[in-house]
Amino acid sequence: MSAKPAIKVEKLVKRFGKTTVLEGIDLAVERGQVTCLIGPSGSGKSTLLRCIALLEEANEGFIEINGEPLGFASGPNGERVRLPSSETQKVRAHIGMVFQQFNLWPHMTALGNVTEALVTVRRMLRKDAEQRAMTQLSNVGLSDRAGHYPSELSGGQQQRVAIARALALDPDIMLFDEPTSSLDPELTGEVLAVMRDLAESGMTMLVVTHEIGFAASVGSKIVFLDQGKLIVEGKPEEVFGKPRHERIDQFLDTYLDRGAATLL
Amino acid sequence: MTFDLDLIVLYLPDIVRALGVTILLWLAGSALGLLVGFLIAVARRYGPRWLDWALLAPVELIRGTPFLVQIFLLYYGGPFIGLSLDSITAGLLGLTIYGAAYYSELWRSGFVAIPKGHVEAAQCVGLNRTQTLRRIILPEMTMLLLPSMVNMTILMLKETAILSIISVPELTLAVSALGTKYYAFVEGFAILALVYWALVEACSALGRYAESRLSKYRFAVS
C-alpha cells in the first residue's frame, strides 16, 4: 500500500451564492478502505461528494486523487492554479460515481448503459465491450436483465446496473451518494449486498448513506458532517460507541427506527 | 416609390383606425373564444357523455382545418344557407369559433391537470362545489394555464391578419392598400411586421408579469 491516500481533501470551501455549504473540509480516504459520510440533511454531504467528483467546483482548497491534484494545483505560494482539463479528466478517470437517482440513460438497455462509455470513451470494440459489460452485469446479478431498458427494471435493479456501469470503467475509487435512499426498503438489501461485496474485494469507497447499520458494519471509518463542518471522524465503534459526541447522539435519535437501534 | 415620413403622417389616421379594428377584433374574439371555450370544456367534462361526443367533432374539425378555409366557408358559403354577414361580423364570428375550439382544449387540459386530491381536500374541509371551483380549481388552473393561454391569445392576434383576405378593414388590409397605391410594399409590410411584433412582445411581457405576480401559487400547483 502506497503512503498517499486515495482521496485527500484540504481546506475545501464551497459556496452557493452567499451561503457557505462547506466551511473548510479536511479529509483523507485511505486506499482499500470504506469511508462512510453521515450527517443530517442539508449538511453538505452531497456537495462534498460532488466536489470530489468535480461535478461542482470548490471555491477554495485542494483535492488530490492518488496524490495527483484534481482540478486545481497548489502554486508556489499556496495559491490555486487551474489545471488543464485534459489532465483533470485523466485524474477523474480514477473515480466512479453512483447517484441517488440512478441516472441510467433511458434510451439504452442495461447492457447498452454499461457498454456505452467503453465504446465511445475507451474506444473498445463493441464485441469486447459487451463481453466486459456482461461480466460486470453478472457480478451484480443481472446478466438475465441485460436486454431490458431502465423503465423495465425495478429501482434496485437500476441501481445495480448503475454500479456495473461505473465499475466497467475500472475505477479505483467509488463514490456513492445515498445509493439506497430512493429505493423501497425491501430493495435496499440487494444494493447494499453488492456494495458489501465490492468493499470485500478491496475497493476504495466513499459512501454517503443514511443506512447506519451498513455504515457501522462495513465502514472502516465514519465521518460526521454537520452544517458544512466535519465534526467527528473515527472508527465506527469510536463514533457510535459510548461515550458519544452530543450531535451524533441527537442524529442517531432521529434514526432510531431505521436500524440504528442495534447500536444503542 | 418610397414610404416616406410625409406619407405615414398623411395616412396616420387611417392606419390608427385600422389598428383599432385589429385590436378590437383581437380582444373581442379572444374574450368570446375564451368564454365559449370554457363553456364547451365544462359541458364536455361535467355534462352527459353524449354531449362530450357531440362536441368532440366540431372542436376537432376546427382544429384540423386552416383558419383561412373556415373564414371562406363562413363568408362566401354562409349566404347559401341564409347567413349573409358583413366582413367584420363574419371575421369576429370566425375568430370566436376558431378561438373557442382551441381555448376549450386548453381549459380541458387544465381540468385534467388538477390533482383529484386537491378537490377532495377542499371537500374534506367543508367547501361546497362552487366554493371549491372558485377558491381551489380556478386559481390553480389560472396559474397552470396562463402560459398556454397567453400563447393562444398571441396566436389570435396573428390570425386577425388573415381577415384582410375577406377585406375586413384591419391593419394588414390598410397597409396592403397603401402599398398598392404607392407601390411601396416592402416598406409597408416591414413596418406592419414591426407593429405586430411590438404587440406580440407587449402581450407576452404582460403574460410574464402576470405569471410572476401569480408565482406564489406555483409550489401548490407543481
Add this chain to the structure above:
Amino acid sequence: MSWKLFWLLVEAARLTILLSVISVSIGFLLSSLVCAAVMSTHRSARIAGKLFVSFFRGTPLLVQLLLIYYLLPQIGLNVPSEVAAIVGMSLCTAAYQAEILRGGFSSVPRGLIEAANMCGFSKFAIFRRIRLPIAVQLTIPALISEAIMMLKSSSLVSVVGVVELSRMAQDLAASTYRPLELFAAAGLIYLIINLVVAGFGLQLEKRMQWGRT
C-alpha cells in the same frame, strides 16, 4: 359537387403536401442552427438567435409571406412564387421548431449528463449520445403538432399566387358559384391529411419509447 371538381382539389392538395414537407424539413435543419445559436456561449449568437425566434414567432405568417414575396425581387432574386412561399414558411417554422428543440434540450435531466461526465464523455459525445436522442424523443409530439400547424398555415401561400389546395378551392368556388361545397371539401381534405400526420406521429412516438412505460 362533381368528382371532377373534387379531383382537382386532390391534385392541388399534392402541392400543399409538397410545400409543407419541404418547408418543415428545411425549417428543421434551420432550427437546429437557430437552437444552437440560442444555446451557444457566444453572446452575439445568442442575441441573434433570440431575435430570429422572437420575430418569426411574433409576426403573422401572412405578413412574413407578403414581405418576402415583395422583398426577394427587390434584392435581385426573381424567383417563382412557390420558392418565395417555401422561404417564408421555412423561416417561420424554423423559429417555432427552434423553440421546441430548446425546450427539449433543457428538459434532459441534469443527472443523465452528470453520469456521462463521470464516465469521461467528451462534450460532443454527451451531445451526440445522450442529449440529442433524449431531446428528440421529448420533442416529437410538439414537432408533429408544428408540422400539422404548418400544413394548415400553408393555405396562406395562396395570397402570393401559389395554386395549392385552398387557392384551388377559391378559384373553383368563384367559377362554379358553389363555395359551400368547395370549401367544405377543401377543409375535409386538410382534415384527412392532418389525421394521417397525427397518426404517423403517434406511431413514431410509440416506436421512440424505450421499454414499457
